[in-house]
Amino acid sequence: MPNPDLTPLLRDRCSPRVFDPAHRLAEPDLRLLLEAARWAPSAGNSQPWAFLVGVRGDRTHREICQHLSRGNSGWVPRASAVLISVCRIASDPDDDAPAFSDYAQYDVGQAVANLTVQASALGLSVHQFAGFDHDAVTAAFGVPAHWKVTTGVAIGRVGDPTTTDIPERKPSDRKPLSEFVYAGQWGAAYDA
Ligand SMILES: Cc1cc2nc3c(=O)[nH]c(=O)nc-3n(C[C@H](O)[C@H](O)[C@H](O)COP(=O)(O)O)c2cc1C
Incomplete structure (x- = not known):
């Protein structure tokens, strides 16, 4: 169980599988989610992210949903919006954009984390996924070689699990802090 003192935006977050297929994401809310991603920190302010x-109901959503893994094809299409996060993996010799940063994938993760917290603030849920055909998505959208299709980001409102056969995920758990927070030397649990 999360520490109850965590901000509810984090404490109550989870990655649902059962999205409400009737929910429509208001355009201003979608823009706000992307704005949250936009304001993430990044190495040297390189902002090495892009989103499809x-x-x-639109062409991009349909196209993404054609390339889902079997395990994700049942639940992702019900999401109100589906994004693909894309990471700059090399400098583009033809433009003035910042040079490729070794921290690009880290930064893209932060942008999606920002978006996820903003979604919680709007009463929405986000479920990220890697299970899709990355090459097919790259080809379908003409993603250039110096960008890497990274994750899918399904966004929507939680639906009623009794109206679908989609099995909802069990609440997730986490390792205790002692297993990954160290001090003194590697592996020695930090003891406040
Ligand atoms: C990079 C990444 C890839 C993921 N891929 C999938 C996926 O393909 N299918 C899926 O159902 N969940 C996927 N997830 C969701 C994780 O399984 C989930 O975040 C984790 O089990 C913790 O659960 P919680 O988010 O509900 O706390 C992915 C999450 C991340 C961050």
Whole structure:
């Protein structure tokens, strides 16, 4: 169980599988989520992220949903919006954009984390996923070689699990702090 003193935006967050297929994501809310990603920190302010944005019913959403892994094909299409996060993995010799940073993937993760917290603030849920055909998505959207298709980001409102056969995920757990917070030397648990 999370520490109850955590901000509810984090404490109550989870990655649901059962999205409400009737929910429509308001355009201003979608823009706000992308704005949250935009204001993430990044190494040297390199902002090495891009997003493909599909809203249920549009061409981009349909295209993304054609390339899902079997395990994700049942639940992702119900999400109100499905994004693909894309990471700059090399400098583009033809533009003035910041040079490739070794921390690019770290930064893209932070951008999606920002978006996820903003979604919680709007009463929305986010479920990230890696289970899709990255090469097919790269080809379908013409993603250039110096960018790497990274994760899917399903966004929506939680639906009623009794109306679908989609098995909802069990609440997730976490390792205790003692297993990954060290002081003194590697492996020695930090003891406040
Ligand atoms: C990079 C990444 C890839 C993931 N891939 C999948 C996936 O393909 N399918 C899936 O159902 N969940 C996927 N997840 C969700 C994780 O399984 C989930 O975040 C984790 O079990 C913790 O659960 P919680 O988010 O509900 O706390 C992914 C999450 C991340 C961050």
